Amino acid sequence: MPSGAAPLHRQIRAAIEAKILSGEWLPGTRIPNETELAATYGCARMTVNKALSELAADGLIERRRKSGSVVRQPVLQSAVLEIHDIRAEVETIGLSYRFEILKRQARQASRADCARLQIEEPVPVLALTCLHCAAERPFCLEDRLISLAAVPNAKNEAFAALAPGAWLIGEVPWSTAEHRISAVSAGPDASLLQRPLGSACLAVERRTWNAEQPVTHVRLIYPGDAHALVARFTPSKAG
Amino acid sequence: MPSGAAPLHRQIRAAIEAKILSGEWLPGTRIPNETELAATYGCARMTVNKALSELAADGLIERRRKSGSVVRQPVLQSAVLEIHDIRAEVETIGLSYRFEILKRQARQASRADCARLQIEEPVPVLALTCLHCAAERPFCLEDRLISLAAVPNAKNEAFAALAPGAWLIGEVPWSTAEHRISAVSAGPDASLLQRPLGSACLAVERRTWNAEQPVTHVRLIYPGDAHALVARFTPSKAG
DNA sequence: CTGATCATTATGTCTATACATAACCAGCTG
DNA sequence: CAGCTGGTTATGTATAGACATAATGATCAG
Incomplete structure (x- = not known):
């Protein structure tokens, strides 16, 4: 382990990211709202907000008012360079x-x-x-x-x-x-x-x-x- | 003009971005610290913080404690092999x-x-x-x-x-x-x-x-x- | 001069609170 | 039923304040 733990909002971000990347939360899944997540992680809503905003900025989720945040359809990326032998x-x-x-x-x-x-x-x-x-x-x-x-x-x-x-x-x-x-x-x-x-x-x-x-x-x-x-x-x- | 004004932190972000892109603040320039910018734009430090955090996330500036934020050397890179524009x-x-x-x-x-x-x-x-x-x-x-x-x-x-x-x-x-x-x-x-x-x-x-x-x-x-x-x-x- | 120590400073993180805004929903009205 | 209206809800934005942490620089002992 390094010196200290990662900042809370990054931990939350990583936890959500893991669920998305592992496939536990498939594209289209509505993720818990900010208030619920704040309760889950025992922190303020603003902290969750920061985590979700980052995920949205990176294109992993899409956020809409009222309807909540959903896991985004992954962007098609050209897997051009294979790990080549x-x-x-x-x-x-x-x-x-x-x-x-x-x-x-x-x-x-x-x-x-x-x-x-x-x-x-x-x-x-x-x-x-x-x-x-x-x-x-x-x-x-x-x-x-x-x-x-x-x-x-x-x-x-x-x-x-x-x-x-x-x-x-x-x-x-x-x-x-x-x-x-x-x-x-x-x-x-x-x-x-x-x-x-x-x-x-x-x-x-x-x-x-x-x-x-x-x-x-x-x-x-x-x-x-x-x-x-x-x-x-x-x-x-x-x- | 669209419906309303852009959020404050985005306006601040845009203002700083403009100075960087126009070349007024060349790479290496130390930009004013959060407190000064907050005074300049008449807002809370957190708001400036958000603007600067976004700029840092997008790689336009680099932030270091104590020494402040500096304009980064732009890294030229293209997303490979899309039909690129x-x-x-x-x-x-x-x-x-x-x-x-x-x-x-x-x-x-x-x-x-x-x-x-x-x-x-x-x-x-x-x-x-x-x-x-x-x-x-x-x-x-x-x-x-x-x-x-x-x-x-x-x-x-x-x-x-x-x-x-x-x-x-x-x-x-x-x-x-x-x-x-x-x-x-x-x-x-x-x-x-x-x-x-x-x-x-x-x-x-x-x-x-x-x-x-x-x-x-x-x-x-x-x-x-x-x-x-x-x-x-x-x-x-x-x- | 060297190295340790400590105060200073700017950013990093987090909270609690407040109000704004968009979207959805239900219920009312014509 | 259509269409408006207002309420509810979740996110968006902004604030002030608090403490944490890292880097810098100055001071002081050896």
């Missing part, structure tokens, strides 16, 4: 696949590590650097941080047969992922990828949570001239 | 938007054009180059090809009010889209984006179909150092 990615294009762990270090999370996992308090982490090769040529450089609090088994895993990403998929479920895609000029990593210094690379960062617990953060660097992310999709019926 | 993208982060058609040509599809639209037989097409600016600075360079077979009205459209992307959304539905994201070193386009030659840029290509008919192909170039695509999602219940 680099081996599959490489073999799909018909090349041989190989990976190599270049660095491995278990440590207490540094300040930078905390930022990567978006946590406040340091936890034990495992830092890995891994090179993925296609047809014996560098394909992608992986820099990963795994929270050992979320995945204790990682500490004793050698990653001999399965690459970290593939191993993790089998080990822990995930509930939320955030992707960030940007273009960078290759720095020192350029030599590992056998590219000239300063060449354009695609950086894909992914942060994964299981429930509210951070699981892993990974940064994948792909040589830009050799790679592209492709996503194809069809929208579901919209209103 | 660049105007909305720019205005979301609070900058003024403007676009400019740099080139416009109607022609019979060349061999390269056919490849871009993934068609075999040449059709009449409209080729456009368009520069999107945020706060009067280049934000994104658009290179678009529209199939006049699919969208005959495009031929006589001036794209004065609406940018080609926004206009198309209203003109034709789409059923499938394919995205391709890659990193490139800026070539001759670099000067249009006011970036040094060879700097890393993010290239987003999108191809759109209506039923089986190709509609458009667009290539968007974003300066890499100023932009990232972010996607956050939660998978639907998985087995």
Whole structure:
């Protein structure tokens, strides 16, 4: 446990959010009114109001006067970037696949590590650097941080047969992922990828949570001239 | 005017937002503290607090105890891979938007054009180059090809009010889209984006179909150092 | 100069209260 | 029955006051 408990309105918010995300309160469900919730949590109505206002601002519920608050139909989001398996990615294009762990270090999370996992308090982490090769040529450089609090088994895993990403998929479920895609000029990593210094690379960062617990953060660097992310999709019926 | 005035805390919020967006309060500026603002607007501190809390939740300001609230450096990020409207993208982060058609040509599809639209037989097409600016600075360079077979009205459209992307959304539905994201070193386009030659840029290509008919192909170039695509999602219940 | 301590200050959280407003409902009236 | 009217209810907005907490800066001991 960190230093102190979360603020009350955040606890209430989290409790309601949990019921919605778990499916206990399905879309369309009318949730208890502010006065009832205040009684339930033993607090003032204003405190509940703050929690519900935040949920409404984040689009989880919809509020109407008199009729009360209802759980909203979730917004259709394009699940474009799947948690991808680099081996599959490489073999799909018909090349041989190989990976190599270049660095491995278990440590207490540094300040930078905390930022990567978006946590406040340091936890034990495992830092890995891994090179993925296609047809014996560098394909992608992986820099990963795994929270050992979320995945204790990682500490004793050698990653001999399965690459970290593939191993993790089998080990822990995930509930939320955030992707960030940007273009960078290759720095020192350029030599590992056998590219000239300063060449354009695609950086894909992914942060994964299981429930509210951070699981892993990974940064994948792909040589830009050799790679592209492709996503194809069809929208579901919209209103 | 609608029915009545906006709530006080929203007025305050809007006033502060305006100062930030207009550039009067640049990133890093410390804004007056809650008590001062309460005096300025003649209201209770709680009301100002609500306004500032919302601004903080939306990422416009950053709040720290004791040191006060400061205007945040805006993070440019786009919701990934929606059929995105660049105007909305720019205005979301609070900058003024403007676009400019740099080139416009109607022609019979060349061999390269056919490849871009993934068609075999040449059709009449409209080729456009368009520069999107945020706060009067280049934000994104658009290179678009529209199939006049699919969208005959495009031929006589001036794209004065609406940018080609926004206009198309209203003109034709789409059923499938394919995205391709890659990193490139800026070539001759670099000067249009006011970036040094060879700097890393993010290239987003999108191809759109209506039923089986190709509609458009667009290539968007974003300066890499100023932009990232972010996607956050939660998978639907998985087995 | 270094480090510990403490007062100050601005925000964070919470409460109790008040009145406003929108929506729904029921009952009245023509 | 249609349509108006007013009551009830739940949320929306705003306030003043209280205490908590974090960061800063100044003071003081070693």
